[in-house]
Amino acid sequence: MPFQWNTLPTPLLEALMTGSTGKAHLARSALLALGAPQPLVDLGLTLLAEAWTHDPLDANLATQTLSLDAKLHLLPAPIKALLKQASKSQGKLRSLQPALAHARDEVSASEMLTLASQIEPFFPAVAHMLQAEGHFLAGRFEQAGEACRALDVPLPRIMNLEAECALRTGDRERAITRYRESLLASPWQVNTLMRLYDLVMQRDQTISMPKGETVVLLYSWNKADDLDKTLASLAASDAKEACIITLDNGSTDATPQVVDAWANRLGKRFSKIRLPSNIGAPAARNWLMTLPEVRNSRWTVYLDDDVELVPDWLGRLGAATEAYPAAGVWGCKVVDIARPAIIQNADLHLREPYDDSTLAHISNQPTLFEVTDLHHEGPDLGQFDYIRPCASVTGCCHMFSTAKLLQAGEFDIRFSPTQLDDLEHDLRLLLAGHIPVYTGHLTVRHARLSGTKCAMSSAASGNAFGNQLKLQYKIGPDNAKAMRKIAAQALLDDVLTKQEALSL
Structure with a gap:
């Protein structure tokens, strides 16, 4: 069944229409959904968990998401397990947050990968997330795709990144398949919908000189x-x-x-x-x-x-x-x-x-x-x-x-x-x-x-x-x-x- 955009409350609809990426934006959208009637509370928790994947060293956000889910029991078990691990590793993750912020501010692949190596011994899943991002920023798309697959948890951000890696290594068919899987699992992703449509319609490959002066x-x-x-x-x-x-x-x-x-x-x-x-x-x-x-x-x-x-x-x-x-x-x-x-x-x-x-x-x-x-x-x-x-x-x-x-x-x-x-x-x-x-x-x-x-x-x-x-x-x-x-x-x-x- 198609995602029912028309049934969303106006504030939430407007928020999700503008985009489905970014920690702050997803967290604000989550609050709008959590304040809506019951059918949208599930979406609110999903958005909050996805916001965490954009900053997986934020153990506070992981803990808050788990607290909400403790009353509602709506999050899938694999995602809940990741959030629990983040919450338990709060002290270690908090000390590394400034390093992640600096790596992203400088878009430094080497800093991102160094940070991943520090995290891997106690939290391999988050290390895989950072490895995927670091290799992608360095233009090593095959390695980035491998890191995405190593995570083996259906997170929209990681599924989309794996799709993009496939596209950039020449596997257009797999990219389209993976983007479609991501969208079917999380149909609120407007950025992914736009990306998938253009790939299917080959808009990304279309070049046409303007007609006229x-x-x-x-x-x-x-x-x-x-x-x-x-x-x-x-x-x-x-x-x-x-x-x-x-x-x-x-x-x-x-x-x-x-x-x-x-x-x-x-x-x-x-x-x-x-x-x-x-x-x-x-x-x-x-x-x-x-x-x-x-x-x-x-x-x-x-x-x-x-x-x-x-x-x-x-x-x-x-x-x-x-x-x-x-x-x-x-x-x-x-x-x-x-x-x-x-x-x-x-x-x-x-x-x-x-x-x-x-x-x-x-x-x-x-x-x-x-x-x-x-x-x-x-x-x-x-x-x-x-x-x-x-x-x-x-x-x-x-x-x-x-x-x-x-x-x-x-x-x-x-x-x-x-x-x-x-x-x-x-x-x-x-x-x-x-x-x-x-x-x-x-x-x-x-x-x-x-x-x-x-x-x-x-x-x-x-x-x-x-x-x-x-x-x-x-x-x-x-x-x-x-x-x-x-x-x-x-x-x-x-x-x-x-x-x-x-x-x-």
Whole structure:
């Protein structure tokens, strides 16, 4: 029998629709389920146990999960045995938690494997979990798969990791089989559903150049070296027919020389604009939007000046436009250029504000909505490699239908010099029914860290916080409610369509 998404209480439905990964997210979702009527309590315990598998050294969480199950007796025996072992090993595991946190923060495979060797003598099952993750991060997918199989306990996270290992060693059939088994056992896994559907439909292998004129827009300020590398990867990619326009936003370094050199190399398809002063990101985007080359194009791509593109990047975005032609903007997965297992951005969704919202505490005003950050809760293990609707995509590399871009209007200069102008523009598209779409089958490497990994100056932090407040007030309660309703319905429709297509 298919998983009955429509029967879930709205808060739990919205939470699970946004994703099924990350310890904090799973734990919060578990609390929503545990507070629901009896049939969902089983799901709540399952989610809590799965949250533990994302941080198997958290003996406190294991103990709390066991305490709940002692009254309900719902957890399967193999999972209960793991939680009991974790609870009994509380002292040893707690002392090693900082080492695991550091290994994950640095995405260090060697640290992860060293930690696994320390744990193996007293808790082999957890050692296998860490070995699987460590080998995967090191690109040793066969060894990672062996570690998954050595665990021999039906944990969704490990089953999915084994499936991903099979895919990356060329065994596509086994990957699909294993993902399907994982989903049948735990049908609430929306990330797994998205991943399985795309593998079955071969969306991960689809490349299709956008039909019609494409213009690629860049703006830059004092990042000559990064811009040069970005333009080099762009020139070497499949965007051979695209018009490229670069705006020098008042740079005082070697940016003008870099732009001139690329203008000479690329000829007529490359245009340049030089401004005498830095007008900020939103105004630079707007300046470029006004150009005849843009208004006459079918597709408009905004590209950051510090990215590394894969050769087929435009064809990957083109495939996303064919999968979801009604969208207004399409974006991609963005990872750190030096440590690509760190995900900077994936599909962004709207959620109910948490009670401990920093924004609400500092502003003394209710927070109307928040944007999910599940991609910051762990390394890239393939869990975001799919195409689906969302509320917003990263402005690092995103493609618009030019008609819908112009229809939505200019980027709001009140978010100058930068931060959240792209998010606000995406939310306008969302409200207009032009749902943004994310493709994790395109990964772009980004030189600048963002999100939780980004160390900002106090001035930059103040600007970012101020822009968050501006965004809340600009959207307002009525639009915030409407946005969440539109986004949630788009996610539900997408899930039900794919669930039916897979006969789940």
